[in-house]
Structure formats: C-alpha cells, structure tokens
Amino acid sequence: MLLASFVFYFWGEQEYIFVILVSIILNFLFGIWISSFERRKLFLGIGIFLNLLLIFYFKYTNFFLLQLTNTFSTNYNIHLPLGISFFTFQGISYLFVIYRKDIYADKNLIRFSFYISFFPQLIAGPIVRYSEVFQSVNKLKANHKEIISGLTLFTLGLGKKVIIANNLGIYADEVFSTDFKILGSAVTWLGILSYSFQIYFDFSGYSDMARGLGKMFGLDFPVNFNYPYSSLSIQEFWRRWHITLSSWFRDYLYIPLGGNRVGYIRQIINLFLVFLLCGFWHGASWNFVIWGVYHGFFLMIERTKIQIYSNRLYAILRFFLTFSIINIGWVFFRANTLTDSIGYIRLLFGENGFLFPQVFSIFDFKWLIGIILSGLCAFEWRFHSKLFENKLLFSILVIFVFFVSTFILVANNYNPFIYYRF
Structure with a gap:
C-alpha cells in the first residue's frame, strides 16, 4: 500500500516526490525526539517551524516575490507540489498530539510513511489525525x-x-x-x-x-x-x-x-x-x-x-x-x-x-x-x-x-x- 501511494504521487509529481519524502522523514524523526528528550517544547517548535518553512517555500515564495518586486518572472516560478497543504498539516498535528502525550511516537517508518502518503486522501483531504487511524493502520483489514x-x-x-x-x-x-x-x-x-x-x-x-x-x-x-x-x-x-x-x-x-x-x-x-x-x-x-x-x-x-x-x-x-x-x-x-x-x-x-x-x-x-x-x-x-x-x-x-x-x-x-x- 505504501508503494502504491508513492507510485501514485510520483505519477503526478515526478521528481517532486522528494518533498513528501522530506516531510515524512522530518516528522518521523521529530516525533521520536519530542517523545524521547526532556526539551520537548523546543523540538516541537523546531518541527513545526520546519513544516511551515517547507509549505512556505513551495506555496508562498512566488506570492511574496510578486509583492516585493515588479520584475517578477518565470525564473521565480516555484512549483507547487500536490497535496502539500494537506500532508504538512497532518505532520504538524502528529507532532502536537505526541507533545500532548495523547499518543506515543511511531517508531515504524513504513507505517508512519503510509499514514502521511496514503493516496486516497493525499491530495484533497480529509486531514486525518494519527490518533484517529493508528489502531486500524496496524491491521489494514476490512470485512465484507x-x-x-x-x-x-x-x-x-x-x-x-x-x-x-x-x-x-x-x-x-x-x-x-x-x-x-x-x-x-x-x-x-x-x-x-x-x-x-x-x-x-x-x-x-x-x-x-x-x-x-x-x-x-x-x-x-x-x-x-x-x-x-x-x-x-x-x-x-x-x-x-x-x-x-x-x-x-x-x-x-x-x-x-x-x-x-x-x-x-x-x-x-x-x-x-x-x-x-x-x-x-x-x-x-x-x-x-x-x-x-x-x-x-x-x-x-x-x-x-x-x-x-x-x-x-x-x-x-x-x-x-x-x-x-x-x-x-x-x-x-x-x-x-x-x-x-x-x-x-x-x-x-x-x-x-x-x-x-x-x-x-x-x-x-x-x-x-x-x-x-x-x-x-x-x-x-x-x-x-x-x-x-x-x-x-x-x-x-x-x-x-x-x-x-x-x-x-x-x-x-x-x-x-x-x-x-x-
């Protein structure tokens, strides 16, 4: 299922699949660090900042450059990766619930990657919180x-x-x-x-x-x-x-x-x-x-x-x-x-x-x-x-x-x- 989700995203975004991979690794690591170290608030703040930095660069750089200069050209035209608004918000919510100790950080990279990149809701929502699907992600079974x-x-x-x-x-x-x-x-x-x-x-x-x-x-x-x-x-x-x-x-x-x-x-x-x-x-x-x-x-x-x-x-x-x-x-x-x-x-x-x-x-x-x-x-x-x-x-x-x-x-x-x- 994870492979299918990556193929789905690569089909639409080609080399920009690296954006969602960076988001996955970033939130996976910071989730573990927030739950493992005493300076939890610091790691939460850095994790949120990096998530916002990712979405700001790809989604808003063109907009702010356009406001700052009248010489805006295609040289500044940064591509907007599909679904970045959705998977970034899912990553931020994941860090928040770990900080609040509502859930433990997931140490299974494959399972966490699947949560972020699951193709049906990847590009148009809904925005899914990890606490809502953690139990079912472990099973991935459905009856008739x-x-x-x-x-x-x-x-x-x-x-x-x-x-x-x-x-x-x-x-x-x-x-x-x-x-x-x-x-x-x-x-x-x-x-x-x-x-x-x-x-x-x-x-x-x-x-x-x-x-x-x-x-x-x-x-x-x-x-x-x-x-x-x-x-x-x-x-x-x-x-x-x-x-x-x-x-x-x-x-x-x-x-x-x-x-x-x-x-x-x-x-x-x-x-x-x-x-x-x-x-x-x-x-x-x-x-x-x-x-x-x-x-x-x-x-x-x-x-x-x-x-x-x-x-x-x-x-x-x-x-x-x-x-x-x-x-x-x-x-x-x-x-x-x-x-x-x-x-x-x-x-x-x-x-x-x-x-x-x-x-x-x-x-x-x-x-x-x-x-x-x-x-x-x-x-x-x-x-x-x-x-x-x-x-x-x-x-x-x-x-x-x-x-x-x-x-x-x-x-x-x-x-x-x-x-x-x-």
Missing part, C-alpha cells in the same frame, strides 16, 4: 460489510464529482470567462450558484471517495462535510464545511491562542487571525486572504448583539441570508484577480441591470438537471434517511450512479482538478 460500504461511499462520491460538479463547472467556467461588461445580475447569480454547487460536490465527492477507499482497507476517515449549505449561520456553516480543516484550526491555533477563555476583544482578534490564516492556507493570492477575512468578519458579527436579532428571524430567512453570504464569498474563490472579484460582486447587485437575454442562453437543459440534482443532494431532506433505509432502492441508485459516472468519464474530456491551487 466494510468493503461493500466503502464501495458504496466511493461510488456516491464519484457521482458527486462526475455527474454534478463537472456538469455545473462547465457553466461556471463559461460565465467567469465571459466579458463582465455584458453580464446582468441574473446571469452572474446563476454563475456563482453553479460554482457554489460545483466546489461543494467536487470537494465532498473527493472526500467521500477517500473515505470509501479507506473503508475498503479497514481505515475509518472522519466525515468532512455535513450538508453545509443547510446552515442557518456562518458559524454553523463552518461546523459543517471541511470539518477536518476547521477543527484543525480550532484545536491547534484558536484554542492555543486562548479560544473562548479570554476576553471578548481577544476572542475577536483570535478569530480574525484564524480565518486570515485559513484563507491564506487555501492559496497564495489576495483573493483567498480576502475570502478568509470575509468569513471571519461575519463570524465576528455573529458574536455581537446583532445575532440576537438575527435568531428571531424565520428559519427560511436565516437560511437564505446565510446561503447568499456564502455564495458572495465564493466569488473571491473563483475569480482570477481581486479586481475581477469586486467587479463580479458589483454585477451581482445590479450594476448592469437584471438580465441580458443573449448571455442568459449560456444555461441549458443539462445545467437545469445539474441544479435540480444539487438541490436534492446538497440540502438536508427528510426523504434522504428513508432512501438510505430502503436497501433495494438504495442499491439500485448506487449501481445507476456507478454506470452513469463511468459513461460520462469515458465520453467526456472535461474533468477539472480544481485543487491545484491548494
């Missing part, structure tokens, strides 16, 4: 029921990615590549709505596929998404969206900074810092930084008396308000530059009027099917539990999703990997 459950979860994740996300991505790309001067408010809202569903089903689809493959080998990875678009507040959204990342920032940054134990002003500052870094973690551009600050701002608002009045609104109004805030935030994620983001948001609020029919024709029957499927699958509905309980209907659905996904993959060349910037 776990294998069937894993295949089912993998198939549904594949369907999310191929049937829904890829389909809606076509229309999101079309809108964002069109000259903004001819776009009306209705078209831009449909465009960002398409992207919102694309990124959700793409990301949650990858997470489900990773969890499904993990189950097939006897590994239980944590749930990473829990119907986030059903949230009635931004705080609830972050309890449901990319759960392993938000919990990572909570446990290893927000709580060490004082969490909710400090005064209100310190809480606000800590929250702002966490989401500033959360945005920067997603990518080396001002758009991601602004996206993080944007969410941090609304989380700060929800900690004021304004939230008391918001809670008095009908649930349906709170839902639409939260969903609208989330959609507007995704503009910073999707647009190429900060200028484009601001321009697009101005269009959302009617700068060019409501509708330009000639551009509205971008959306067709396939888009409508994608939006309907998104509405059925992205939000919590009562019929979901009933469908899962009916084994016959659920089995037919899974088989159908598998064959449709396979057909689309064979027949269609459009299969974007939108996490290359992460």
Whole structure:
C-alpha cells in the first residue's frame, strides 16, 4: 500500500516526490525526539517551524516575490507540489498530539510513511489525525460489510464529482470567462450558484471517495462535510464545511491562542487571525486572504448583539441570508484577480441591470438537471434517511450512479482538478 501511494504521487509529481519524502522523514524523526528528550517544547517548535518553512517555500515564495518586486518572472516560478497543504498539516498535528502525550511516537517508518502518503486522501483531504487511524493502520483489514460500504461511499462520491460538479463547472467556467461588461445580475447569480454547487460536490465527492477507499482497507476517515449549505449561520456553516480543516484550526491555533477563555476583544482578534490564516492556507493570492477575512468578519458579527436579532428571524430567512453570504464569498474563490472579484460582486447587485437575454442562453437543459440534482443532494431532506433505509432502492441508485459516472468519464474530456491551487 505504501508503494502504491508513492507510485501514485510520483505519477503526478515526478521528481517532486522528494518533498513528501522530506516531510515524512522530518516528522518521523521529530516525533521520536519530542517523545524521547526532556526539551520537548523546543523540538516541537523546531518541527513545526520546519513544516511551515517547507509549505512556505513551495506555496508562498512566488506570492511574496510578486509583492516585493515588479520584475517578477518565470525564473521565480516555484512549483507547487500536490497535496502539500494537506500532508504538512497532518505532520504538524502528529507532532502536537505526541507533545500532548495523547499518543506515543511511531517508531515504524513504513507505517508512519503510509499514514502521511496514503493516496486516497493525499491530495484533497480529509486531514486525518494519527490518533484517529493508528489502531486500524496496524491491521489494514476490512470485512465484507466494510468493503461493500466503502464501495458504496466511493461510488456516491464519484457521482458527486462526475455527474454534478463537472456538469455545473462547465457553466461556471463559461460565465467567469465571459466579458463582465455584458453580464446582468441574473446571469452572474446563476454563475456563482453553479460554482457554489460545483466546489461543494467536487470537494465532498473527493472526500467521500477517500473515505470509501479507506473503508475498503479497514481505515475509518472522519466525515468532512455535513450538508453545509443547510446552515442557518456562518458559524454553523463552518461546523459543517471541511470539518477536518476547521477543527484543525480550532484545536491547534484558536484554542492555543486562548479560544473562548479570554476576553471578548481577544476572542475577536483570535478569530480574525484564524480565518486570515485559513484563507491564506487555501492559496497564495489576495483573493483567498480576502475570502478568509470575509468569513471571519461575519463570524465576528455573529458574536455581537446583532445575532440576537438575527435568531428571531424565520428559519427560511436565516437560511437564505446565510446561503447568499456564502455564495458572495465564493466569488473571491473563483475569480482570477481581486479586481475581477469586486467587479463580479458589483454585477451581482445590479450594476448592469437584471438580465441580458443573449448571455442568459449560456444555461441549458443539462445545467437545469445539474441544479435540480444539487438541490436534492446538497440540502438536508427528510426523504434522504428513508432512501438510505430502503436497501433495494438504495442499491439500485448506487449501481445507476456507478454506470452513469463511468459513461460520462469515458465520453467526456472535461474533468477539472480544481485543487491545484491548494
């Protein structure tokens, strides 16, 4: 399994496989040193610093050089290795839990290497903590029921990615590549709505596929998404969206900074810092930084008396308000530059009027099917539990999703990997 994971990574990164090998050796050695020597805090600090140095060099050097000089050229263009954001955070969390004495340092290099490099969750998460998989990594065994459950979860994740996300991505790309001067408010809202569903089903689809493959080998990875678009507040959204990342920032940054134990002003500052870094973690551009600050701002608002009045609104109004805030935030994620983001948001609020029919024709029957499927699958509905309980209907659905996904993959060349910037 370790060899398969290295082959998988080498297939995508060739000589840059040395980056993940360095990360593995670094965290393996520092884990042993933290648990073996008295100056544990010093080794923890050095280990974290070296992890951050690794991710900073490969992910952020280009960004900072661009800010410092107007003569930025391809000579400075440092390659961004796949999955570096994920396996670096897993390494840091590993050092933390050893320092806290939650687990002992692993002295089996093969087993530890497998934990860092296991291919299903290597490049798109979820972020797995060693304490969550240590026991199952020792066995790597799955019974018949776990294998069937894993295949089912993998198939549904594949369907999310191929049937829904890829389909809606076509229309999101079309809108964002069109000259903004001819776009009306209705078209831009449909465009960002398409992207919102694309990124959700793409990301949650990858997470489900990773969890499904993990189950097939006897590994239980944590749930990473829990119907986030059903949230009635931004705080609830972050309890449901990319759960392993938000919990990572909570446990290893927000709580060490004082969490909710400090005064209100310190809480606000800590929250702002966490989401500033959360945005920067997603990518080396001002758009991601602004996206993080944007969410941090609304989380700060929800900690004021304004939230008391918001809670008095009908649930349906709170839902639409939260969903609208989330959609507007995704503009910073999707647009190429900060200028484009601001321009697009101005269009959302009617700068060019409501509708330009000639551009509205971008959306067709396939888009409508994608939006309907998104509405059925992205939000919590009562019929979901009933469908899962009916084994016959659920089995037919899974088989159908598998064959449709396979057909689309064979027949269609459009299969974007939108996490290359992460």
